[in-house]
Amino acid sequence: MTGLLTLDAVRFGYDPERPVLEDISFAVQHGEVVAVVGRNGAGKSTMLRLLNGLLRPDAGRLTIAGRDSADLKVSEIAAHIGTVFQAPEQQIFNATVRSEIGFGPAQQGLAPREQAARIDEAVARTGLEGVLDTHPLDLDAAMRRFVAVASVIACRPDLMLLDEAQRGLDATRRATLGGIIADWKASGRAIVLVCHDMDFVAAHADRVLGLAAGRLAVDAPVRDFFADAAATRAVSVEQPGIVALAQALGQPVALSASELVTGLAPRLKGGA
């Protein structure tokens, strides 16, 4: 099946002589949640900007929904790929949350009734019901991020890019974000998330792409990635605490506390 998004030997450098990313090849399918990990400066943000068309590869090809990205303008790519940037303040320009979320559908030229439906859907998923008439910049940083997420949801792209969207969120809001990711996946769409937080990756991603020194050092299912200490070392990330604990106990990889407990149950019952 053709991937939703395919990269083929992509190379990019802000200075063409010194590539930041080299020989990057992977595909993202419908219904996948892919995490991009790596140390600071590994090229994760650069990768995101290649995906949404803000940067163009020096070599190689990017295929989005079957079309070569070189033939598409950034605004056209935006119809397929929605980005939640690290600083939502850079996108917010409307006076109410409602109009901010409605910007995307309006840009797409949808009928007013359809626009309203999209806004309602996005608001329901992100829990912004109470603040529809508030100025987005009067909200706290976490809520602003959700406004940005809602703006993307309202556009219904096939792929959502999240740049450290979980950073700075309290536990409740992280759970909400996790719910949004799960819903998105369930609807057959895909997510690529750049993330430093390995616990979040363990909890929500299906697959991990690890960048190191500008190359794709790892492309593995999340479970396999965390089980392999060498892989996590190669991209300079830490195993989530729960994985390390499971390994220390001689258990198979567990990605959450409940999973570990379930795995331990036989031993616990049988033990002293």
Next chain:
Amino acid sequence: MAVARPQGADHALLYVPGRSFLHRLNPLTKLTLVLWCAVAAFALPPEGTIPLALLSILIGSFAGAGRVFARRLALTLLPLSVALFVVHGMLVDHAGARASLLGLDLSREGLAYMVRILGRIAALLSGSLLFVCTTHPSRLLKALDAHRFSPGAAYVIASPLLLLEPFTQRAKAIREAQMARGLDLEGSFMTRVKAFPALLMPLVTLALADIDHRAQVLDGRGFRAMPHRTVLDAPADSRQQRAVRWAVLVSIPVLIAGGVLWHL
């Protein structure tokens, strides 16, 4: 601004780093000289303004700013020359003799007027460039501070110069973020006009939102608590320079009088 902006203005300072004599002069001295040039540009006839401009260009080249001078002068003077040639050489009804050039019927008086204006602008521009290319704004501020300039005024001059680069970067980031949301910057005129708010609202709101915080930080540091500030490394000044400044300032009325008399 009603005058055409030179293309390729990229908001970098016109300042060219260096250690020439001009660089080492106190900024206030240079400012006084610019003032003199400005007056001279109006008081002197083309026989005076053009040599003045050439002299400034020469000095500027020795200070290392030759390329900036050439570029700025060309970008400003070329369109003006063409426009002046057409407007005054051909169109405006100047009295007096006609001249024939390239098959066109031109007014001598009009061409002379064109030369006068160009000479004036060249002198003005080169004079100011001498100042602007050899004086970093922070040194100007220090010189003003050292001469008891009000800190509030100094702030309003210095701060924009320092904020310009970060704000331009922010504007670019905003442009990218909005493009990634489907904003089309290359469409029809109406599409582009509608894109305007999406580009400038985030920039402006972010900029303005910062203000309270900045003001508090400034006040918290005793900004404007005293009428003057002490400067740690003020640009060097000397008796000779002070004398030169006085001499230049005094000569300005003389220059004006001379200009008036010459025209009479």
Next chain:
Amino acid sequence: MKLETKSLVLMAVAIVINVVVGQIAVWIKLPLYVDAVGTVLVGILAGPFAGALTGVLTNLIWGLISDPVAAAFFPVSLVIGALAGILARMGWFKSVGMTVAAGAVIGVISTIVAVPIIVYMFGGVTGAGTDFATAYLLAVGQELVQSVAIANLVQNLADKILTCLIAWLIVKRLPMRFTSGFAFYGYTKA
């Protein structure tokens, strides 16, 4: 007249806004300069004196960083800022319609101030697109000053009306926690 620190910071930011918004206008290939948005903004938020000062400093700073000749037009910017403040005080920025009227007034008066500078300093030309209009008007028999005035008036009107509309839009969309700090804005708040 001593201004509050907050007003000074506003002015500094507005000066940068003037420059950067003008830059954005170039990005979207708008045929207008739109380089006085910050000045008008300060007029609306902090009054005519601050507005005028913002305008003057913008030109002087523009002269320092980019184009010393533009500094010669500081009286025009002074007038724009002062008028914005005066009209704001009279409540002209409360509605869209009145804002357009304010833009028209500013456009006309700033042209009146600009024309002598253009004629006397630059011989009537600007090196920009309006010169075509000036030339055309001269060719059909108008005097120099009139040609310059008419040619620049049309562009200036469009430019200032758009500038005022943008400033109005910005001010209307500012979050409450910001505008509450500027008392002068009370004249505009509907």
